Amino acid sequence: MSIQETGTARPAGRPRSEKAEKAIIEATLDLIAEGMGVSELTIEAIASRAGVGKTTIYRRWSNKEDLVVDALATLKAPLPPLAGASVRDDLISLVDAMRQESGGARTRCVMNIALNEADRHPQLMERFLKRSVEPRRQAMRAVIERGVASGELRADLDLDMGMAMITGTMMWHSKWAPAGDLPPDLAERVVDAVLRGMAP
């Protein structure tokens, strides 16, 4: 009987190490998380940190950019479960998720790239925005729209402006907060401050 399973011909020889692949991507994310810009990323540094030969990297990705795209693609956007009890509660859930993540190195790396190199690597950004940012945008938009429909929020509310206020305020805090760690009640305070202008 041949080796074929489900029509996929297994190539001869030693198979590629899945462990090495994972180590490479982890090393890439680690380096970015440590404040390394995409332009300063070195293949050699990645290989060294991953405990891998450069050959192993070049065998899989031809560009540094391709590698970064794949690395960022592994970052999921796990949305918090929304209770749906009230607009305020749901927004606090979403915003507090931002707050918690803003402390994590992985998220910082993503923020850095998103803010710094948006215009230098537009296609990278496009893929990343679609995968990681858009789901959150949609979730927040849905919450606000539901609030408008239920009467919890003003009927003539400017959706985009409201989302800009929430997201922008959190962005501002996570970038320029005094201590680096954001206070636990920040989400609540931000949402309440913004909602005060959104109430009917």
Place this chain on the structure above:
Amino acid sequence: MSIQETGTARPAGRPRSEKAEKAIIEATLDLIAEGMGVSELTIEAIASRAGVGKTTIYRRWSNKEDLVVDALATLKAPLPPLAGASVRDDLISLVDAMRQESGGARTRCVMNIALNEADRHPQLMERFLKRSVEPRRQAMRAVIERGVASGELRADLDLDMGMAMITGTMMWHSKWAPAGDLPPDLAERVVDAVLRGMAP
């Protein structure tokens, strides 16, 4: 009569070209404005763009960082005149100044550095924040405080949160606005949206 004026001995020989100095700083700002990170800035590129020998640069600055500090220091923060008629009008003046500047390459360069390399060059940031950001912060804070005192704004207003909302919302727009150029009425809309939650 000696050449001395006000006790400053004029050193012998050809004086340093003020034009060259200006060209160097302009070139530095231009390169940064084009999306070049501080780490990617090359002395050679600056010299080439400024039409200047590397020697002329090294004669004046020993570090790349020193040069960047001096270059950023030339960026003034011309605050718009505030009519003082109402909190709304003054805030719109301040925010609209942000909007207009956000289109300029110079301001973009500053934003990029401020956002990207805050933790990599902390002392650079310190000097820059003190010179360029703090005056604006103070101006906005004064306007809001005056509004609270005059009863235009809620007495229990959270000053810092209010400023974070305004600044963050504008930051968000200038970074992620769809078209790059911000609509002329953006300042008005942002201020009105935020003020709605600040009214007594």
Place this chain on the structure above:
DNA sequence: GGTTTACGAAACGAGACCGTTGCGTATCGG
């Protein structure tokens, strides 16, 4: 065992910048 492919390590030549130096010229004061 034999073949085939992947692996980590090391070395390579090419190119970019570094900070410095030497050179001929330009511009100041005396």
Place this chain on the structure above:
DNA sequence: CCGATACGCAACGGTCTCGTTTCGTAAACC
């Protein structure tokens, strides 16, 4: 004119990263 200094330019040796190649070994198949 003379001495002093700055200028633009070109070249230097040194370091770093690049992407590639070679090497001996490891892991899968026949």
